[in-house]
Amino acid sequence: MIGGMSREGWINLAVLAGLLVVPLWALWADEPFTITLATRVVILALAAVGLNIALGLGGLVSLGHAVFFGIGGYAMGILAHHAQTYTSVMEWPLLIEGTKSMPVVWLVAVVASALAALVIGVLSLRTSGVYFIMITLAFGQMFFYFAISWSAYGGEDGLSIYVRNGFPGLNTLVPIQFFGLCFAILCAVLWLTARLMRSPFGLALNAARQVPVRVETVGLNPVRLKLVAFVISGAITGLAGALFADLNRFVSPTMFSWQFSGEIIILVILGGVGRLFGPVVGAAVFVVLEHWLGGLTEFWLIWLGVILLLIVLFARGGIVGMLAGRSVAHD
Amino acid sequence: MTEPVLETRGITKRFGALTASEDVSLDLKAGEIHAIIGPNGAGKSTLIQQICGLLHPDAGQVRLGGADVTRMAAAARARAGLGRTFQVSQLAMEDTVLQNVVLGALGAVGRPWRFFGAALRDAELRDRAEAALAQVGLCDVAAMRCADLSHGQRRQLEVAVALSLSPRAFVMDEPMAGLGAEGSKRMTGFLSELRGTAPILLVEHDMDAVFALADRISVLVYGRIIATGTVAEIRADRAVRDAYLGEEA
Structure with missing residues (x-):
């Protein structure tokens, strides 16, 4: 396996190693903030890996992926809020208690965002192109304004969670432990995504993006393939939302904002659309720029804009594409 | 009759x-x-x-x-x-020749909901695809990207995809x-x-x-x-x- 690894494989491995070495160095140098930054990279990368399945493989330009990020965030926020106020989420028809357990929160986040993606996908996939973008944007705005007006859970102010949720056997309040947890999840999802890209489903989805009419004339349903991709994509982004809320110990309607949907699209384009590690590289570059350029000038987004423009104009494969060349088929 | x-x-x-x-x-x-x-x-x-x-x-x-x-x-x-070919080739240009025919085989076998195993390592899909490629004489270029094929090869591939369906x-x-x-x-x-x-x-x-x-x-x-x-x-x-x-x- 290692012997026959492609250039892209080596680059991916280097990115993963870098993502692991930086926080370990920060631990040694006693720079906890750097660990937090690295955790932010990992979580944003996870959100973008999710988006990449819809955008990169399915060709679905979703400007509403913040919906799933927000649902994941609020799944965590609501459950933890009830746990810390010793109230139940609902009592009828069945009693649901709050929880501070990460695995439970993750499960709820994944299931809820997958269901939302199914409903949004069924309605949005009746359209394509600009209309698809607009419908997903509209769903995003709906959730955003709903969250703002949902006073039971803080409305515009959001919800603060005082203590980070727990994971069996770990002290999640220690930054490096929480980083390790997020990093392990990212690795697992990347591995599953790599499998998915090479699977029969991935092959069919890839073709459905390029030539839907061909997919139809070999007896497969391109819309159904894209719908399943959209649901998987939403579920992963939802999981990232739950982790993001735990990182900040805070959820607010901004998690649902269309700006965030745009931001993760930028991460994917920056790193490389449809490339396995594109979103990871994109997230790392984004957070580093945000931190360093943001410290130098408040207009750092202008420079991000310039970089994005250069990439779109001259390197369609993003940073990964620039370094690794065109993607190759695996046998 | x-x-x-x-x-x-x-x-x-x-x-x-x-x-x-x-x-x-x-x-x-x-x-x-x-x-x-x-x-x-x-x-x-x-x-x-x-x-x-x-x-x-x-x-x-x-x-x-x-x-x-x-x-x-x-x-x-x-x-x-029904196996159909198009007047203007409808092929996944970013994919390889083999991938394009495996798509047809996948349609014929009818099981696209598999998310783990590698499509190109599935013996059933691969045999079907390679048989179709052999019949149109495109085995040599199986690993080439469709975008790099000549026009004539694309026309052959178009037929191979239909062939991989084993149509009536x-x-x-x-x-x-x-x-x-x-x-x-x-x-x-x-x-x-x-x-x-x-x-x-x-x-x-x-x-x-x-x-x-x-x-x-x-x-x-x-x-x-x-x-x-x-x-x-x-x-x-x-x-x-x-x-x-x-x-x-």
């Missing part, structure tokens, strides 16, 4: 005042190549779309293997055994389109043998190819079939000569 593999009965399709197909009845029997010819705008493409399920007729029936498939969507008709009948929309004299000749030889695998409904502009290949020819003019017959009969038909063949024949 054996049942035709593919059949249309009284297909009619109107777009506003324009009648694109008017009472079109034709059939395709096992082992034959049935060519449909006609001037530009005669409604050949519209007819093909209706046979393959991308358009639905206002009236009439499409039957495949004796069953009425008129209400079936394109994907269902493909699963029922082929519907081919101008397989010679854009091929040079040499390419046309090779494709003609290939299609001639292919009719033994499954019969071919062939829409083609290249008259040399049509006359060399067709067991029967139907002539479509203004959405109507004005004549059906063997090559000799069609060449001798006065109405056909007036309407279409003109000086050529």
Whole structure:
């Protein structure tokens, strides 16, 4: 396996190693903030890996992926809020208690965002192109304004969670432990995504993006393939939302904002659309720029804009594409 | 009398005042190549779309293997055994030749909901795909990206994808389109043998190819079939000569 690894494989491995070495160095140098930054990279990368399945493989330009990020965030926020106020989420028809357990929160986040993606996908996939973008944007705005007006859970102010949720056997309040947890999840999802890209489903989805009419004339349903991709994509982004809320110990309607949907699209384009590690590289570059350029000038987004423009104009494969060349088929 | 593999009965399709197909009845029997010819705008493409399920007729029936498939969507008709090729190649250009044919095999096997195992390592898919590639003679370029193929190779690949479905009948929309004299000749030889695998409904502009290949020819003019017959009969038909063949024949 290692012997026959492609250039892209080596680059991916280097990115993963870098993502692991930086926080370990920060631990040694006693720079906890750097660990937090690295955790932010990992979580944003996870959100973008999710988006990449819809955008990169399915060709679905979703400007509403913040919906799933927000649902994941609020799944965590609501459950933890009830746990810390010793109230139940609902009592009828069945009693649901709050929880501070990460695995439970993750499960709820994944299931809820997958269901939302199914409903949004069924309605949005009746359209394509600009209309698809607009419908997903509209769903995003709906959730955003709903969250703002949902006073039971803080409305515009959001919800603060005082203590980070727990994971069996770990002290999640220690930054490096929480980083390790997020990093392990990212690795697992990347591995599953790599499998998915090479699977029969991935092959069919890839073709459905390029030539839907061909997919139809070999007896497969391109819309159904894209719908399943959209649901998987939403579920992963939802999981990232739950982790993001735990990182900040805070959820607010901004998690649902269309700006965030745009931001993760930028991460994917920056790193490389449809490339396995594109979103990871994109997230790392984004957070580093945000931190360093943001410290130098408040207009750092202008420079991000310039970089994005250069990439779109001259390197369609993003940073990964620039370094690794065109993607190759695996046998 | 054996049942035709593919059949249309009284297909009619109107777009506003324009009648694109008017009472079109034709059939395709096992082992034959049935060519449909006609001037530009005669409604050949519209007819093909209706046979393959991308358009639905206002009236009439499409039957495949004796069953009425008129209400079936394109994907269902493909699963029922219709292998189609396009006038303009419809291939996944970013993918390799092998991946394109494996897609066809995947459609034929009908199990796309597998998310873990590698598609190209699936023996069943791969055998099917490689058999189809071998039959059209594209094994050497299996690992090449479709975008890097020559036009002629893409036309062959187009046929290979349809072949990987193991269809009961082929519907081919101008397989010679854009091929040079040499390419046309090779494709003609290939299609001639292919009719033994499954019969071919062939829409083609290249008259040399049509006359060399067709067991029967139907002539479509203004959405109507004005004549059906063997090559000799069609060449001798006065109405056909007036309407279409003109000086050529």
